[in-house]
Amino acid sequence: MSLSAKDKEAVKALWAKISGKADDVGHDALSRMLVVYPQTKTYFSHWKDLSPGSAPVRKHGKTVMSGVAEAVSKIDDLTSGLLTLSELHAFQLRVDPANFKILSHNILVVLATLFPNDFTPEAHVAMDKFLTAVSLALSEKYR
Amino acid sequence: MVEWTDFERTTIQDIFSKMNYDVVGQQALARCLIVYPWTQRYFGNFGNLYNAAAIMGNPMVAAHGKVVLHGLDRAVKNMDNIKAAYAELSVLHSEKLHLLGDCLTIVVAAQLGAGFTPEVQAAFQKFLAVVVSSLRRQYH
Numbered sequence: 262m263s264l265s266a267k268d269k270e271a272v273k274a275l276w277a278k279i280s281g282k283a284d285d286v287g288h289d290a291l292s293r294m295l296v297v298y299p300q301t302k303t304y305f306s307h308w309k310d311l312s313p314g315s316a317p318v319r320k321h322g323k324t325v326m327s328g329v330a331e332a333v334s335k336i337d338d339l340t341s342g343l344l345t346l347s348e349l350h351a352f353q354l355r356v357d358p359a360n361f362k363i364l365s366h367n368i369l370v371v372l373a374t375l376f377p378n379d380f381t382p383e384a385h386v387a388m389d390k391f392l393t394a395v396s397l398a399l400s401e402k403y404r
Numbered sequence: 405m406v407e408w409t410d411f412e413r414t415t416i417q418d419i420f421s422k423m424n425y426d427v428v429g430q431q432a433l434a435r436c437l438i439v440y441p442w443t444q445r446y447f448g449n450f451g452n453l454y455n456a457a458a459i460m461g462n463p464m465v466a467a468h469g470k471v472v473l474h475g476l477d478r479a480v481k482n483m484d485n486i487k488a489a490y491a492e493l494s495v496l497h498s499e500k501l502h503l504l505g506d507c508l509t510i511v512v513a514a515q516l517g518a519g520f521t522p523e524v525q526a527a528f529q530k531f532l533a534v535v536v537s538s539l540r541r542q543y544h
Contacts, residue, residue, distance in 0.1 A: 296522035313522055370513045377514035382438040383456050389439055
């Protein structure tokens with residue numbers, strides 16, 4: 262299920278519309294993940310405050326979304342483009358790759374709440390494929 | 405037995421009391437068929453599902469979307485025994501129902517916007533998980 266030219270265009274078009282609010286999207290998606298899937302909180306036991314709106318959640322939302330932005334710019338070769346990030350997730354963070362699906366789902370939910378008119382079914386399928394491809398690229402160095 | 409908090413009960417009743425079943429049903433099912441095209445396998449007699457526009461305009465998809473949402477109503481009205489409420493319906497349903505659940509979450513999120521807070525999302529996804537699990541019972 263690799264990204265077709267049409268998918269890439271759809272992702273870039275949607276990204277152009279949402280990139281201005283990228284930080285909010287990241288913060289909201291992360292907040293939802295921590296509330297709706299509380300098992301993910303174990304990765305952040307070093308934070309003082311895990312509630313939506315807190316400083317660490319906001320800051321980390323930004324970090325995650327800048328990763329997504331990088332992925333959009335390297336959409337033609339995600340595996341090599343995200344090599345460093347993959348090494349980070351594999352060797353240092355050791356995030357169970359199952360959690361990539363969870364965060365991706367929450368990013369899609371946030372896009373639906375913030376951009377209901379732009380997040381058409383066509384945009385949805387392209388974005389879902391893109392986030393799946395990003396997750397795969399991030400898992401590359403795991404084993 | 406599933407335990408529901410007062411917040412979860414109120415949230416679910418609230419979402420469904422305000423929902424336009426016909427619109428949301430059609431949108432969720434159409435989105436499912438577009439985003440996860442392999443689900444079209446179950447609707448071989450629905451006619452033209454060749455592209456997103458065809459799916460969005462397909463009257464059989466709209467009609468079935470309505471059926472699905474009205475079916476969900478049974479769970480909304482019997483939150484304390486969803487398993488029993490779906491005993492006969494579970495004979496008909498697929499293992500892949502959670503995909504439709506994901507699309508329903510997205511459609512409701514788009515409708516409610518900021519009102520679809522993380523806590524509301526948690527209650528809604530919990531409700532759908534119970535429904536899906538009850539409908540899959542006959543397969544195990």
